[in-house]
Amino acid sequence: MTTYMTVTDYITSFPADIQALLQQVRQTIQQAAPDATETIKYAIPTFVLNGNLVHYAAFKHHIGFYPAPTGIRAFEKELAPYKQGKGSIQFPFDQPLPLDLITKIVIYRVKQNAEKKKK
Template sequence: MNQVEIYIKSFPAEVQQKLLEIRKTILSVAPDAEEKISYGMPGFYLNNKPLVYFAGYKHHIGFYATPNGHQEFAKELLVYKQGKGSVQFPLNKEIPFDLIRRIVEFRKENQ
């Protein structure tokens, strides 16, 4: 079990499922991405450069696709609470896996 899997296992089962699906979505776009815990959360790297990060919280999942991932998808992300370089996907709502996939594709091409 790698560090990312250990991180995901630390959450309640229903949150684990969402985190696992996000991980699967990222790896489907970037199967060669290196997974590691960075800044206390799962990070995915291509060519030793950050691709995206995600993190579980009590009421949401944080997704980090800086610097350009959030800018490119600003209109679609408007419906979510955001911080500098982050977006929060509430756990009580549908996680936008297709949007995550498209952001990862964009980051992969524009890293």
């Protein structure tokens, strides 16, 4: 497994077409959570704000998006067309990225983490 020092290192390790998709996800998250910081955790790009916010990664046929199980449950209907796991969503390369949905999920996770911090 390759160890990446920065998110940019991670993104630039992929072919140009996949880099463009990863950059779209990255920018969408940055706009939805401007106070979050970027890092590499679990060998993939991660945004942190009052704890882990979301992770994302590129695979052979999809972009994996990891908003925690609660981030998936809150958007069950909108996420129904996508393959999912307990805490993961797969956005296939042959479909447009649902950037508006990613924005909504990230905003939800920001609020969720802020509430968790207050407790």
